[in-house]
């Protein structure tokens with residue numbers, strides 16, 4: 604079977620056979636289902652089944668170097684999917700070329716009260732207000748170290764980035780030392796850090812995207828990274844889609860000025876366009892919207908961001924291999940998926956790998 608047929612069959616099989624059962628399990632509670640799947644992947648990673656998954660899905664084989672880090676392929680795990688890195692050793696088996704773990708914070712925290720994750724199924728979207736529930740940066744660093752993961756050693760089969768965010772209880776004026784602490788904690792294990800200033804679910808976090816503030820924050824992190832290692836860990840920043848062009852231009856100028864290595868665009872949106880049918884009832888749920896309703900806006904932001912010359916990793920509404928190709932055609936160096944993976948499974952990853960290899964002439 605050709606690569607494109609195999610990935611299409613995988614996607615169709617997931618949607619027809621696995622997804623209906625999965626979405627109804629655990630009382631149809633999206634968060635419990637997610638937890639169960641992460642636990643399952645964590646267990647499978649250390650079993651012979653992982654090699655069977657390799658065979659079925661196909662590992663990434665389209666290397667691209669981004670800010671000095673060699674990704675095995677163009678499609679990565681988006682932040683939030685594996686917040687505590689419990690499935691970190693499994694992502695390479697599912698065809699991913701890199702994975703961004705986290706967001707973790709300097710202190711462990713419970714996140715917002717449940718329910719905090721909602722499926723907008725007709726619209727192929729999700730609304731979440733998780734609020735950085737995580738075990739803390741040091742738990743993640745220890746877990747990875749326990750598996751022998753050190754920066755650059757490829758122990759997970761693919762590079763692992765770590766997304767860092769502000770601890771909720773830390774006042775916004777103390778954000779810089781809080782982020783610096785997380786960077787210090789994970790720099791030995793992570794291949795890059797992504798500075799998350801764009802989650803809509805931590806009060807005040809997005810104010811850090813203001814040009815002067817982001818420049819101070821990123822400059823402090825870049826400076827600390829240089830002190831810590833001879834080859835400093837690359838510092839990426841993840842931005843929101845809900846910014847005006849003026850704000851975006853100023854933000855990007857500050858990101859370049861601070862010496863950041865690249866941009867991840869975009870996080871979830873506070874907008875509610877694109878919700879259809881019964882999903883419109885979810886519009887009043889506070890939180891960030893992801894998936895198909897975000898595709899158009901994320902593309903617009905990526906198109907403007909690539910003009911700055913920094914490497915751009917595209918995230919937002921990548922639901923099909925065609926959506927990923929559109930981002931790569933705009934000039935993104937790689938893409939990340941979250942909601943598309945929930946709706947289409949590993950076939951989406953295989954499909955993106957197939958088409959991106961084709962495009963770069965390595966098929």
Ligand SMILES: Cc1cc2nc3c(=O)[nH]c(=O)nc-3n(C[C@H](O)[C@H](O)[C@H](O)COP(=O)(O)O)c2cc1C
Pocket residue numbers: 681682683684686705706720729731733735766799802841869870871892893894895897918919920921939940941942943
């Ligand atoms: C349930 C959920 C949790 C998320 N948690 C994080 C997070 O902790 N850190 C982060 O940077 N982005 C987080 N995101 C945003 C995703 O990484 C991604 O940028 C966004 O969902 C858009 O991509 P998508 O349309 O492929 O989902 C989360 C998204 C969802 C749906």
